[in-house]
Amino acid sequence: MTDREAPLLEARGVSHYYGARLGCRDVSFSLWPGEVLAIVGESGSGKTTLLNCLAASLPPTAGTVAYRMRDGVSRDLASLSKAERRFLMRTDWGFVHQNPADGLRMTVSAGANVGERLMAIGERHYGDIRQSAIGWLERVEVPADRVDDDPRGFSGGMRQRLQIARNLVTAPRLVFMDEPTGGLDVSVQARLLDLIRALVADLGMAAIVVTHDLAVARLLSHRMMVMKGGVVVEEGLTDRVLDDPQAPYTQLLVSSILQV
Incomplete structure (x- = not known):
C-alpha cells in the first residue's frame, strides 16, 4: 500500500x-491524505x-484515534506521551x-509567532527564520512591514490570517479548524475562505473543519459528516449530502439555508 493509499487518521467508535x-x-471514519472533511x-x-x-x-x-506518522506507522494517540503529542x-x-x-501568542511579534513553529522543527538561523516568516505573512495577506508588530494591534481578520500562517509554516500534514471564519464580517469571511482553500490545495494537506455554516463546508470540503445530539446522522461526499440530503435533520439544515 502506497503512502497516498493508506488513511492518515482513523477514528473507531469514538465517544x-x-x-x-x-x-x-460511536463515531468512526477514515481521513485520507489531502482530503478535507467538514463536520457540521x-x-x-x-x-x-x-x-x-x-x-x-x-x-x-471509548474508542480509538490512530494517526499515521511520517515513518508510515499508525499510532494510537492515547499511547503517545505528552511530549510526543506536543511535538x-x-x-x-x-x-x-x-x-x-x-x-x-498575543504579546510577541507577528514574525515571532510564525518563527516559533520553525524553531520547533530545528530551524536556528535567525535570518532564514525571519525571511520565512515575512514570506508567509505576505502569503496570507499580512503586510510584510507588520512583521515586528504584535497581534494586539491587528484586526480580527488579520489575526486569523496570522494564525493560519503560524500553523502552516511547518507544512503540516493535517490541520484541524474550529469555525475558522466565525465572528468575522461577511466580506472578511469570503476572502479568508478563498485563502484557506488555496493554501490547502497548494500544500496538499488534509484538514478537518468544524463549522455550522453549510456554505463553508461546500467551499472547503470534499466530504462531510452531519452531527446532531452527539451522533453522526449523515455522511458522504459534500455535494451529494447538500444536493440530495437523506436524513431529516440534514434536509432541515439545507432547507433553512435555501430559505434565507
Whole structure:
C-alpha cells in the first residue's frame, strides 16, 4: 500500500461523555491524505467535542484515534506521551481556533509567532527564520512591514490570517479548524475562505473543519459528516449530502439555508 493509499487518521467508535452528559458517541471514519472533511451541525451537536478528541486534546471515553506518522506507522494517540503529542501538534499538525487569540501568542511579534513553529522543527538561523516568516505573512495577506508588530494591534481578520500562517509554516500534514471564519464580517469571511482553500490545495494537506455554516463546508470540503445530539446522522461526499440530503435533520439544515 502506497503512502497516498493508506488513511492518515482513523477514528473507531469514538465517544466522549462529560459525566452523564453525552458529548459524542460511536463515531468512526477514515481521513485520507489531502482530503478535507467538514463536520457540521448546530451548537451542542457534539462537533467540537469530536474535533478535540481527534486532535488529542480531549481523551475519548471509548474508542480509538490512530494517526499515521511520517515513518508510515499508525499510532494510537492515547499511547503517545505528552511530549510526543506536543511535538506532533507543533510540527505535523496545525490547529486553527475560532478565536485567534487562543492560537497566537498575543504579546510577541507577528514574525515571532510564525518563527516559533520553525524553531520547533530545528530551524536556528535567525535570518532564514525571519525571511520565512515575512514570506508567509505576505502569503496570507499580512503586510510584510507588520512583521515586528504584535497581534494586539491587528484586526480580527488579520489575526486569523496570522494564525493560519503560524500553523502552516511547518507544512503540516493535517490541520484541524474550529469555525475558522466565525465572528468575522461577511466580506472578511469570503476572502479568508478563498485563502484557506488555496493554501490547502497548494500544500496538499488534509484538514478537518468544524463549522455550522453549510456554505463553508461546500467551499472547503470534499466530504462531510452531519452531527446532531452527539451522533453522526449523515455522511458522504459534500455535494451529494447538500444536493440530495437523506436524513431529516440534514434536509432541515439545507432547507433553512435555501430559505434565507
